[in-house]
Amino acid sequence: MRRVAWALPVLASALLVGGGCTSQPDRTASDTTATEAVDTPLPPVALPDLSPMEAPVGQQMAERHQALVTMVAAAGTPAADLARAYGEVGRLLMAADYFDAAEPYLLHAQALAPNETRWPYYLGHAYMAQAAPAKAVTSFQRVLRLQPADLATLVWLGNLHLDQGEPQLAEPLFSRALTVQPRMVAALFGLGRAALARREFARAADQLEQVLAADPRASIAHYPLALAYRGLGDTAKAEAHLRQQGSVEVGPPDPLMVELRGLLRGAVAEEARGIRALDSRDFHAAVQSFRKAVDLAPENPSLHHKLGTALSLAGDTNAAVEQFQEAVRLSPSFAQAHYSLGVLLAGSNRYPEAIERLSTAVRHQPDYIEARLQLAEALRQVGQLERSLGQYRELLAIDPRVADARFGYAMTLVALERYPEALGAFREGARLYPDQPRFAEAGGRLEVALRGGR
Amino acid sequence: MDRAAESGLTLTHVNGMSGQFHYAEVIPPGAAFFDLDNDGDLDVYLVQGRPLDQPDPRPGQQPPQGRIFRNDLTVNADGTRSLRFTDVTAASGFDARGYGMGAATGDFNNDGCVDLYLTSLGPNSLLRNNCDGTFTDVSKASGTADPSWSVSASFLDYDRDGWLDLFVGNYLRWRAESSTPCFTPSGRRDYCSPNVYQPQPSRLYRNNRDGTFTDVTAAAGMALEFGPALGVSTADFNGDGWIDIYVANDGQANLLWMNQRNGTFKNMGLLSGTALSAHGKAKAGMGVDAGDVDNDGDEDLFVTNLTGEGNDLYVNDGAGLFEEQSARSGLGAASRGYTGFGTSWFDLDNDGWLDTLTVNGAVQTIEALRRTNDPFPLHQRKLLFRNLGDRRFEEVSSRGGLAFALSEVGRGAAFGDVDNDGDVDVLVANNNGSPRLLINEIGARNHWVGLRLVGQPAGRDMLGARVGIIRADGTALWRRARSDGSYASASDPRVLAGLGHATGTVRVRVVWPGGATEEWSAVPIDRYTTLTEGGGR
Numbered sequence: 001m002r003r004v005a006w007a008l009p010v011l012a013s014a015l016l017v018g019g020g021c022t023s024q025p026d027r028t029a030s031d032t033t034a035t036e037a038v039d040t041p042l043p044p045v046a047l048p049d050l051s052p053m054e055a056p057v058g059q060q061m062a063e064r065h066q067a068l069v070t071m072v073a074a075a076g077t078p079a080a081d082l083a084r085a086y087g088e089v090g091r092l093l094m095a096a097d098y099f100d101a102a103e104p105y106l107l108h109a110q111a112l113a114p115n116e117t118r119w120p121y122y123l124g125h126a127y128m129a130q131a132a133p134a135k136a137v138t139s140f141q142r143v144l145r146l147q148p149a150d151l152a153t154l155v156w157l158g159n160l161h162l163d164q165g166e167p168q169l170a171e172p173l174f175s176r177a178l179t180v181q182p183r184m185v186a187a188l189f190g191l192g193r194a195a196l197a198r199r200e201f202a203r204a205a206d207q208l209e210q211v212l213a214a215d216p217r218a219s220i221a222h223y224p225l226a227l228a229y230r231g232l233g234d235t236a237k238a239e240a241h242l243r244q245q246g247s248v249e250v251g252p253p254d255p256l257m258v259e260l261r262g263l264l265r266g267a268v269a270e271e272a273r274g275i276r277a278l279d280s281r282d283f284h285a286a287v288q289s290f291r292k293a294v295d296l297a298p299e300n301p302s303l304h305h306k307l308g309t310a311l312s313l314a315g316d317t318n319a320a321v322e323q324f325q326e327a328v329r330l331s332p333s334f335a336q337a338h339y340s341l342g343v344l345l346a347g348s349n350r351y352p353e354a355i356e357r358l359s360t361a362v363r364h365q366p367d368y369i370e371a372r373l374q375l376a377e378a379l380r381q382v383g384q385l386e387r388s389l390g391q392y393r394e395l396l397a398i399d400p401r402v403a404d405a406r407f408g409y410a411m412t413l414v415a416l417e418r419y420p421e422a423l424g425a426f427r428e429g430a431r432l433y434p435d436q437p438r439f440a441e442a443g444g445r446l447e448v449a450l451r452g453g454r
Numbered sequence: 455m456d457r458a459a460e461s462g463l464t465l466t467h468v469n470g471m472s473g474q475f476h477y478a479e480v481i482p483p484g485a486a487f488f489d490l491d492n493d494g495d496l497d498v499y500l501v502q503g504r505p506l507d508q509p510d511p512r513p514g515q516q517p518p519q520g521r522i523f524r525n526d527l528t529v530n531a532d533g534t535r536s537l538r539f540t541d542v543t544a545a546s547g548f549d550a551r552g553y554g555m556g557a558a559t560g561d562f563n564n565d566g567c568v569d570l571y572l573t574s575l576g577p578n579s580l581l582r583n584n585c586d587g588t589f590t591d592v593s594k595a596s597g598t599a600d601p602s603w604s605v606s607a608s609f610l611d612y613d614r615d616g617w618l619d620l621f622v623g624n625y626l627r628w629r630a631e632s633s634t635p636c637f638t639p640s641g642r643r644d645y646c647s648p649n650v651y652q653p654q655p656s657r658l659y660r661n662n663r664d665g666t667f668t669d670v671t672a673a674a675g676m677a678l679e680f681g682p683a684l685g686v687s688t689a690d691f692n693g694d695g696w697i698d699i700y701v702a703n704d705g706q707a708n709l710l711w712m713n714q715r716n717g718t719f720k721n722m723g724l725l726s727g728t729a730l731s732a733h734g735k736a737k738a739g740m741g742v743d744a745g746d747v748d749n750d751g752d753e754d755l756f757v758t759n760l761t762g763e764g765n766d767l768y769v770n771d772g773a774g775l776f777e778e779q780s781a782r783s784g785l786g787a788a789s790r791g792y793t794g795f796g797t798s799w800f801d802l803d804n805d806g807w808l809d810t811l812t813v814n815g816a817v818q819t820i821e822a823l824r825r826t827n828d829p830f831p832l833h834q835r836k837l838l839f840r841n842l843g844d845r846r847f848e849e850v851s852s853r854g855g856l857a858f859a860l861s862e863v864g865r866g867a868a869f870g871d872v873d874n875d876g877d878v879d880v881l882v883a884n885n886n887g888s889p890r891l892l893i894n895e896i897g898a899r900n901h902w903v904g905l906r907l908v909g910q911p912a913g914r915d916m917l918g919a920r921v922g923i924i925r926a927d928g929t930a931l932w933r934r935a936r937s938d939g940s941y942a943s944a945s946d947p948r949v950l951a952g953l954g955h956a957t958g959t960v961r962v963r964v965v966w967p968g969g970a971t972e973e974w975s976a977v978p979i980d981r982y983t984t985l986t987e988g989g990g991r
Contacts, residue, residue, distance in 0.1 A: 048825055054641025096640035100822050131762060131791030163764070163790070165781035196732060197781065223734030227727055230775065235725075242724045245734065268641045302634075335632070367627045369652065398627075400655065400677045432678060 042111055043104040045086070048093075054266040056296060057096060064089050083113035087122070094122060095263040099129040110142075117143045121153060121256055133160055151177050155186045155252035158194075167194035177252075185215045186252040196224050201231030211250065219246025267297035274306060278313070286310035294323075301331035308340060317344060335365035343374055351382045362391075367398050373405055380408065385416050403433050410442065419450055456857045458881075458891040462539035463498060468518045469886040470506040470553065471830075475645050476633050478506060478575050480817045480832065481605060481625070481684075484556030484796075484866030484942025485883040488568045490546075491524065491587060494982075496872045496946055498523040498539060498881060499570060500889055501554040506630045519543070520550035520572065527873060535873040537891075547588040552576050556866060556942025560609025560618045562596075563665055566912030571620060573604035573942065578622065582665075597667045602654045603628060608938035610688040610697045610918055611967045612713055616909065617661040618917065621699055623683030624654040644819050648704045648738070653682040656701065658719075675718040681706035685742035687939040688918065689753040691726075692774030695969050697918045700728065702739030702757050712774060725775075728755055728768045732778040737763045738793075741867075741941035745799030745808045746932045748845050751922075753934070756785070758794025758812050758941070765789040765797075765812065769845065784847045785810070785839060792834050793817055796867025796941040800878040804900035804952025806931060807841035813864030813882050813941075830886055833861040857892050870946025876902045876980060878950055883943065901953040903960055904982035907935045915947040916987060922963040923951045930963070953979060964990065 047065045050058035068085040071077045090105030103126055110119040124139035140157040143150055154177040161170035171194045177187035192207035208225035211218055226241035262273070274289035290307035297303055308323030321344060327337035342357030358375035361368055376391035392409035395402060410425035426443030433439060458464075469479040483501035490497040502520040523539035530536060553575040561568050567583035577599045581589040593599035602624040609618040628651050636646035658674050659667035671677050681703030691698045696713035703709065707729040711719035723729030730736050738760035744753040748769065755768040755776065764786035768776035780786030792814040799808035814834040823831030838854040839847040851858040866883035873879065877897020882890040907919045917937060922930040931951050937944045953960070959976040964985060966972070972990030977983050 048821075052640070052642040052824075054637075057640045097638055098640070098821055101825075129762070133787060133790070163781055164787050165784070193733065199777075220734040223724070223730055224732060226724070227732070227777075230725065230727070238725060245724065245730075247735070249735075264639060266641050268637045269639060272639065333632075365632055367652070399652070400672065401679075 042107050045089070045104045045108060046101075047089070048098055048101045053096070054268060054296075056265040056267075057269070060265050061089070061092055061096075064092055079112045080116075083109040083111075083116060083119070086112065087116075087119050090119075090126075091122060091260060092263055094126055094129075095260045095269075097129075099126040102126050103130075115146060117146045117150065117153075118256060120146075121150075122260075124153070124156065125257065128156070128160070133164060136160055149176070149180045151180060151184065151187075152252040152254045152256070155184075155190060158187075158190045162190065162193055162197060165197070167197040170194045183210075183214045184252070185211055185218055186250050188214060189218070189221055189250040192221070192228070193224055196228055196231075199231065201228045204228035205232060215250070217248050218250045219244060219248040220250060222246065265296075267293040267300065267303065270296065271303060271306065274310065278306075278310060283310055283314035287314055287316075299330060301327040301334050301337065304330065305334065305337045305340065308337070312340070312344065320344065333364045335361040335368050335371065338364070339368065339371040339374065342371070342378070346374060346378050346381075351378050354378050355382070355384075369395060369399050369402060372398070373402065373408070376405070376408055376412075380412050380415065385412050388412050389416070403429065403436055406432070407436075407438060407442075410439075414446060419446060422446060423450070455855055455893050455895060456860075456890045457537055457893050458889045461537040461891060462541070463500065463523055463881075463889050463891055464541075465500045465502065465521050466888050467501070467884060467886055468503045468505070470503050471886065472505065472507045474507065474630075474633065475636070475643055476506045476630050477626075477628055477646050477648075477651070478553065478603070478630070479503075480645055480863075480885060481575075482553075482555045482865060482885060482942065483883045484573075484606070484940075484944075485868045485881050485889060486557040486559055486570065486944035487868040487870035487872065487881060487946050488559040488570070488937070488944060490522065490568065490583060492567065492585075493525075495525040495527045495874055496870045497525045498868075498872075499557050499944075501556060501572070501866070501883060501942070502550070503553050504551070506553065517551050520548075520554050522546050522548055525872065529874070535875055537873055537893075542587065545587060547590070548581065549591070550579060550581075552579070555603075555605045556607070557944050558607035558609055558620070559937045559944040559947075560620075560917055561912070561914040562609065562618045562620070562661060562667075564617060564909075564912050564914050566914055568915065571598065571607050571609070571622075573607050573622065575603050575628075577601045578604050578607070592665065596665060597669065598622075598659055600624070600657055602657075605684050605942050606686040606938075608686045608688045608699070610699070610938070612658070612688075612697050612699075612719075613660065613717055614696065614968050615661075615663070616968060617663050618914075619661045620657075620659040620667060621686060621688065622657040622659070623686045623701055624656045624680070625682050625684060625704070626651040627654055638819075642819075645817055647818075648682050651682075653680055653703070653706065655680045656683050658699075660717075670717070673717065675714075675720065676711060679709060679721050681709065684740045685757065685939075685941055687742045687744045687755070688936070689744040689934060690918070690920065691744070691753050691755075691770060693752060693772055695965065697967065698774075700742060700744065700755060702742040703736070704738050704740065705736060707736050708739050708757065710774075722774065727776040727778060731763075731766060731780070737766065740793070740795045741797040741812070741939075743798045743810075743939035745934070747799060747808050747841065749807065749929075749931060751930065751932045754799075756797060756799065756810055758789070758797050758814075761791060761793045761816060763790070765794050767845075779845060783845055784849070788839070788847075788849045789837060792837060794837075795865045796882065796943055798867065798869040798880075798940050798945065800869050801902075801950070801952035802838070802840065802878070802894065802897060804877060804897045804902045805954050806952050807843050809841045810839050810847070811867070811880060812837045813867040815863035815865060815885060830863060832863045832885075834864070835859070835861050836864060836882070855892075855895075857890055860890075862887055862890070865941060866943040867940050868943040868945045869940065871904070871948070871950055872946075874982070876904060876950070878946075881943075897952065901956055901979050903951050903953060903962075903977060903979045905935075905949040905951075905962065905977070906947075906982060906984040907949065907964060907966075907987075908984060909966070909987045913984075913986070916967055917947060918967040920965040921949050921951075922965075923953075924961040924963065925953065925956055926958065926960075948982065962990075 087109035090102040093102035120139045120142040127136035143153040158170040158173035174187040174190035195204035205228040211221040222241040222245040226238040229237040270293035277286035287310045304327040308320040312320035338361035345354035361371035372395040379388035413422035429439035486499040487496040521543045526538045555573040558571040567585040570581040572579040606623045660670045685702035699711040701709040710723040741758040747754040752770040752772040794812040796813040802809040816832040863885040868881040877894040880892040919935045
């Protein structure tokens with residue numbers, strides 16, 4: 001209870017000065033009035049200005065903060081409960097990317113519950129986000145003193161040491177994680193990176209091969225693995241891995257940070273959850289999140305469009321069309337919504353309507369590549385070949401990388417019976433995209449047909 | 455020490471912000487050091503923006519425009535310098551009223567007068583220097599009025615024909631009228647991240663030697679690989695005598711275009727180890743520079759990145775294969791809290807080792823600043839690092855003077871010896887703020903050699919020429935004549951090499967962009983010397 005006694009004046013002074021949940025000046029640690037229970041003075045807690053936040057988020061923060069105030073004021077609140085109350089506000093602030101504002105709350109939580117690992121763990125992440133690696137290291141080390149085999153902490157701390165150019169400090173942490181979970185991908189990846197940093201290429205290659213064996217989706221590992229093979233002089237293997245290089249990250253299982261992503265209410269937070277669900281192809285979860293977002297911000301056309309996209313992917317085309325139409329009603333120049341409607345219409349062979357929608361999308365956003373491609377295809381389908389050709393040409397001028405456009409362009413030339421040009425376009429495609437046999441195959445067929453006089 | 459205002463560099467940048475968080479607002483400006491009148495000192499071009507929501511000025515109102523300042527440097531009897539800049543924009547016939555981004559410099563028509571290429575949000579401009587203090591806009595006639603959003607560009611002689619070609623780094627497809635609103639997790643409006651938009655292809659223009667250029671992007675094999683380009687540095691990265699092109703992309707893999715010596719390029723970014731971090735992740739590349747940081751005779755790369763990522767050092771093995779040594783060097787961790795833009799390798803203290811400075815400023819609201827009601831809460835300190843000579847660096851910003859305590863929204867940085875006293879000064883271009891002219895006050899305590907490398911017949915700066923300064927102990931410092939690198943900026947094309955305590959003369963070997971090598975013996979130190987192609991042995 002001694003800790004509760006010092007917590008009250010700290011919190012009260014912050015509230016008095018700042019007037020509650022409105023904009024408050026930065027406070028200094030010297031404002032802290034009671035510090036007997038801790039080694040170093042704790043900074044005062046103060047909720048930041050909530051006014052720029054979405055209303056549900058601001059309200060959520062205010063409620064949680066008020067709960068803390070009530071708890072502090074109540075006599076006999078157990079320290080663990082009070083720690084949780086501080087920590088919850090800190091977590092909310094972290095979820096909202098207010099890392100510096102979260103820090104004092106989490107420090108109070110840590111002081112009140114010194115044996116609890118959550119608070120130093122979150123502090124470690126808050127410090128990492130603020131580019132304060134030394135403090136992050138201290139926080140993660142504290143977690144490990146309490147829970148030496150905490151996998152996420154071992155990996156994050158190891159990664160921090162790697163970023164500091166200290167592979168020798170990182171390696172024992174990754175190794176310790178592997179003693180707990182022998183095929184832990186993030187730890188293997190860390191060891192591979194550490195070996196690479198030490199220029200121990202054979203060991204790096206071995207570790208990174210183990211990463212890909214354990215999780216072939218971890219495409220980010222191909223790049224350091226390629227560098228390891230390059231260091232070993234094996235350019236062929238290096239190039240083979242570079243071709244597979246991707247951006248799928250390798251991270252430790254991290255339930256506490258995952259929890260954080262689900263905390264915030266509000267349309268933006270729901271939208272973010274919906275996007276994550278879409279990325280992981282959980283379309284029903286995406287529909288749920290986007291629907292909540294739409295309920296919170298019904299005038300936002302982008303949210304209707306995202307909900308429509310998720311509904312379409314979940315197989316509910318009619319509901320998707322409704323959402324796209326609502327997006328267009330709210331924002332008549334919203335190119336993406338016109339495009340999505342155009343795609344659905346083309347998918348049900350309603351080409352004239354699709355062409356109208358897609359043309360509108362392109363009119364509102366002339367550099368909209370996907371819309372131009374769909375429009376060119378739709379025009380080709382209905383025999384408007386010259387117009388189709390024009391769209392392909394425009395598209396390739398905007399982005400010459402789009403192989404589908406080059407192929408469609410060549411096919412349209414075939415349809416226009418402009419065979420020599422078509423042949424040239426197929427050959428050009430085969431040269432530019434050697435990994436796409438369709439250009440050579442179609443060109444070959446055309447050549448044979450031309451030789452046979454057909 | 456900052457001498458911008460007192461010397462007359464008074465233009466305040468207008469980013470045009472209107473509260474709509476238009477993405478383009480936070481990208482400019484750059485700046486240029488260039489000797490417009492061939493009087494031996496560096497003049498200045500400062501990039502300007504304009505309101506994005508009011509493209510046309512109100513009647514009777516002149517929109518802001520980029521400005522040229524002539525350097526009227528005087529050397530006093532006691533050797534001290536008096537810097538004074540005069541705004542000569544009106545007399546120059548110069549009229550840059552677009553939404554400016556940056557500048558590149560080079561004498562594209564070989565008449566001995568340096569020309570300007572201005573990158574913009576919209577069509578770029580090529581301004582031909584008429585050698586009489588005036589400029590003519592030849593953008594359309596030259597075929598270089600790229601309508602894309604361009605930020606950094608570079609003049610280079612990639613085909614070794616003695617005429618400068620032009621590489622233009624293009625950024626994103628973005629228009630104010632279809633600007634996407636973006637929000638923080640708490641629902642506060644903020645600037646978007648670049649991955650909301652699609653990149654635009656960069657362009658390579660070959661000089662036709664008649665005042666026009668041909669877009670050879672496709673013919674050079676560069677059309678199908680591009681990202682949101684922000685920084686460009688050209689150098690011979692694999693030591694084959696041909697200039698290569700490095701492009702720092704924002705949030706996507708960087709590109710290293712290796713010159714194939716036949717008019718084409720091949721992207722070796724991934725295999726070279728310069729495309730991504732060692733972790734395998736693309737970073738938000740902004741500024742970039744190439745220089746021989748470890749004095750082993752090849753060009754190493756430094757790329758500035760976003761807050762949380764840290765800047766990257768890529769050390770060259772001489773054959774164009776690099777190792778990322780950001781963490782080991784100390785440059786990565788120390789910069790993690792900053793969003794870096796303009797940067798360069800330069801020898802701050804003339805000790806013979808290349809140091810580095812980064813100009814910083816966030817691209818999304820810094821919450822702690824916003825809470826103090828800061829009207830433009832993106833500002834950050836500049837960082838200065840001293841090379842310790844073992845591929846490690848120490849941060850010495852706190853010893854850099856008051857300018858390094860200032861927190862500003864830094865973007866471009868041009869590097870050059872603006873007072874001709876034998877050390878490198880820095881012109882910093884701030885977004886929505888005033889420029890800074892950081893005068894180096896420690897470099898001249900050591901000895902140095904200054905070289906201007908020019909070609910025949912007109913005496914054009916030979917961008918891309920490599921210089922070996924052979925010291926008394928036989929070791930060489932390799933430097934390069936260049937005006938590119940950094941971010942959206944153009945720097946002094948002269949080579950200034952620090953010699954520490956060395957005295958006497960030095961021997962100099964020059965590898966010209968055309969491939970020829972010449973030597974000069976007994977080049978005097980502590981002064982500038984012009985070396986003309988064909989004049990050595």
